[in-house]
Amino acid sequence: MRINDVSSTRAVPHHPIAHIGSTPSASPPDITAVPDAAAVSTSGSASALAAHEAVAPLPLPTRDSGVVTVEKTLAILEIVAERGGASAKEISDALGFPLPTVYRLLQTLVASDYLVHLRNERRFELGYKLDRLGVSLHRQIGVPTPLRAEIARLHATARTAGYFAVYRGADVVVAYVVDSPQHPRLTPLNFGFHEAAHATAFGKILLAGMSPEQRDQYLDVHGTARLTSSTITDRTELHRHLGGVATSGIAWEHEEFVPGMTCAAIGVRNGAGMIVGAVAISAPSGEIPRQRELELEHHLRDTANQVSKYYRSGQVRRTAG
Numbered sequence: 001m002r003i004n005d006v007s008s009t010r011a012v013p014h015h016p017i018a019h020i021g022s023t024p025s026a027s028p029p030d031i032t033a034v035p036d037a038a039a040v041s042t043s044g045s046a047s048a049l050a051a052h053e054a055v056a057p058l059p060l061p062t063r064d065s066g067v068v069t070v071e072k073t074l075a076i077l078e079i080v081a082e083r084g085g086a087s088a089k090e091i092s093d094a095l096g097f098p099l100p101t102v103y104r105l106l107q108t109l110v111a112s113d114y115l116v117h118l119r120n121e122r123r124f125e126l127g128y129k130l131d132r133l134g135v136s137l138h139r140q141i142g143v144p145t146p147l148r149a150e151i152a153r154l155h156a157t158a159r160t161a162g163y164f165a166v167y168r169g170a171d172v173v174v175a176y177v178v179d180s181p182q183h184p185r186l187t188p189l190n191f192g193f194h195e196a197a198h199a200t201a202f203g204k205i206l207l208a209g210m211s212p213e214q215r216d217q218y219l220d221v222h223g224t225a226r227l228t229s230s231t232i233t234d235r236t237e238l239h240r241h242l243g244g245v246a247t248s249g250i251a252w253e254h255e256e257f258v259p260g261m262t263c264a265a266i267g268v269r270n271g272a273g274m275i276v277g278a279v280a281i282s283a284p285s286g287e288i289p290r291q292r293e294l295e296l297e298h299h300l301r302d303t304a305n306q307v308s309k310y311y312r313s314g315q316v317r318r319t320a321g
Contacts, residue, residue: 072097073105077126080115085125143176146316150306151279152178158299160281161185164307165202165265167276170218172197172206175277186258186282196257198224198238199231201265202278204251208242209267209275215239230255250297251278255285262288264296266304270311279303 072095079094080086086094092102106124109115113129143151143164155162161179165172171194179185197203198219207215216235224233232238245251251265265280281296288296306316 069105072101073109076102076105076109077114077130080124081126085118085123087123091124144310146310147307148176148178150303150310150316151176154279154281154299154303155179155183158281158296159183160283160296161189162303163189163202163265163280163282165278165280167206168194172202172278174202183283186261186263188258189282195222196225196227197222198233199227199253199257200280201251201253201263202280204242204245204253205265205267205275205278207238208245208251212239215242227257228255228259232256250300252293260285264293264300266297266300268304268307268311270308276311277307279307 075095076091076097079091083090083094088099088102088106091097091106092099095102106115106117109127110117110124113127115124115127117124143166147164151162151164154160155178160183161177163174163185164176166175167173174189174191174193177185177189177191197207207218210218219235219238224235224238225231226233232241249266253263255261257263261282262285263280263282265278267275268277268279270276279300281300283296310316
């Protein structure tokens with residue numbers, strides 16, 4: 001049995017998820033009114049007006065140089081992480097940044113302990129401070145031991161990969177996964193995954209709990225990218241589908257996220273009755289006929305009840321012995 005915990009560092013193969021973001025539109029430049037020609041003195045009216053009209057248009061606002069520097073620095077960190085290390089030349093070629101700029105930002109990252117410079121190999125690798133950041137993230141989205149035991153139990157009884165996702169701000173984030181060679185997780189669904197809510201079962205639980213206005217705002221930012229031929233991308237169809245999720249309390253996705261795989265999720269509620277997360281399973285579609293769906297729903301509801309009980313009282317089921 002494999003789990004995702006603080007020590008998990010397994011690389012994640014790429015999954016074709018579109019990253020759709022919004023860029024604030026620039027404010028219109030302040031335009032000074034042209035003085036009325038009659039107000040210009042006759043002795044210099046022609047020259048003054050001509051001089052005013054000859055003024056070049058105000059330049060459009062440009063992005064703050066500090067923001068650009070931060071974006072370039074983060075891009076360097078990401079390319080080094082993705083490649084397991086890289087030389088300055090490789091980074092420059094991959095990102096299209098001038099080599100002097102790359103060297104300058106690399107020196108800053110090394111000095112801050114976010115990268116290390118392997119001089120003999122003439123390459124850069126991730127630094128040790130990043131590990132501390134990762135530990136802090138796991139602590140912030142920490143999953144208590146009793147809840148880990150419930151997800152492990154779900155994995156064992158349902159004979160599928162088991163997941164626990166929590167709400168963090170406006171996102172639903174995978175916080176814990178238990179799988180095995182016989183019942184592996186979906187490739188992208190490791191700790192921290194928080195994308196494609198329209199195409200994942202636990203994401204649908206999040207969306208189904210929103211008002212139509214909140215849902216539209218969320219989808220305006222995140223989009224409904226087509227990940228497979230079965231992904232629901234039409235807003236009207238998605239709203240109708242999510243209405244059924246809200247009514248039944250369970251979300252299914254049949255090959256909408258990954259071809260050949262089916263997932264299901266049920267929400268977890270706190271003491272106030274608010275949905276704060278979801279428990280989920282995944283398995284090959286060929287292993288889930290209709291009768292198996294009913295069995296999996298039973299296991300999911302049992303686990304969701306126990307996790308919700310923990311949020312209400314701090315307790316879960318009593319184990320024998």
